Each structure stands twice: as structure tokens, then as C-alpha cells.
Amino acid sequence: MPRPTEGERHALTMANEDYLESIYRIMTETGETEGVRSVDVADQLKVSKASVNKAIATLKEAGYVEQNRYGRVQLTKEGTEYAAHVWKCHRMIRAFLQRDLGVDPERADAEACLMEHALSYDTQQKWLGYLEKQGISVE
Structure with a gap:
């Protein structure tokens, strides 16, 4: 989980x-x-x-x-699932910040790190779903 x-x-x-x-x-x-x-x-x-x-x-x-x-x-197994989710959130948020908001890569990476931890799991899931609908996917 x-x-x-x-x-x-x-x-x-x-x-x-x-x-x-x-x-x-x-x-x-x-x-x-x-x-x-x-x-x-x-x-x-x-x-x-x-x-x-x-x-x-x-x-x-x-x-x-x-x-x-x-x-x-x-x-x-639990650690892998948890870490994979955090890393996926990080990459998708970073991609959104860079692609859609034009944030420079270094800042986007640092701010994605902050954001991935600040959001609840439910909000992360909803945002990930939204980003995937917008064509931002990282697998």
C-alpha cells in the first residue's frame, strides 16, 4: 500500500x-x-x-x-510500492512544472520534491490522473 x-x-x-x-x-x-x-x-x-x-x-x-x-x-514489497509512488509523483510533477509552467529544470526538480511530500495520497492520485489525461506520463 x-x-x-x-x-x-x-x-x-x-x-x-x-x-x-x-x-x-x-x-x-x-x-x-x-x-x-x-x-x-x-x-x-x-x-x-x-x-x-x-x-x-x-x-x-x-x-x-x-x-x-x-x-x-x-x-x-511495501517499501517498493511506497517508493515507486513517491518517485512517480516526483517525475510527473516535475514534468508538469517544466512543460506546462515553463519552470527551469533545476527549480522544477527541487519544487517537485517539496510538493510530492506535501500532498495527501488521495490528492496525489487525482493529480496524477489529471496529468495523465493532459498527456504527461512517466513509466
Whole structure:
């Protein structure tokens, strides 16, 4: 179940959604099936490895990631669904900002990151449906 609604047991903070999304992006962009290294997440998000380790502990407790004996982090089924939804929202909002509003790519990316976390799951779903009807699709 992607993106728990407010008040549900495993709802994440914006920062933890970013960590989850980063793990997902690294795995999909590299084709990595054995999990990602904490240092790769730290590099992508430009944060310390200690910050990544703290976030991973939270994500493990919530049931979104697992860590193998070599320290590599893998998404659970629930984590994959959640992260895929957040990443899809990010890309579609970014595309809308760039294509329809003419926002420059760097700003569109940064603002899409803010917006993807601020909207409820229901609003995200409705906006995604609207954007798809407008010809903005990212798969």
C-alpha cells in the first residue's frame, strides 16, 4: 500500500520518504538486485552516512527496508510500492512544472520534491490522473 494516509502507523516524514525514494532510484537506475550501499544513498542525497544509517533504522522498523549481512539495503514489497509512488509523483510533477509552467529544470526538480511530500495520497492520485489525461506520463 503506497503512501499511508496521515495518522497511519507507518507514515514517514518527508526526509524518510526521500531516503526511501533514493534507495528505489539507485536500485532501478543501476539494476542492482542485491541492495544498495548506504554510502551510495549518502552520495545521492548529499548527506552523511550516519544520517543514512539513522534513516535506514527507521525504515526497517516501519517495514519498508531490510538489510542483509553485508549491510546492503533492499526494499520490501511495501517499501517498493511506497517508493515507486513517491518517485512517480516526483517525475510527473516535475514534468508538469517544466512543460506546462515553463519552470527551469533545476527549480522544477527541487519544487517537485517539496510538493510530492506535501500532498495527501488521495490528492496525489487525482493529480496524477489529471496529468495523465493532459498527456504527461512517466513509466
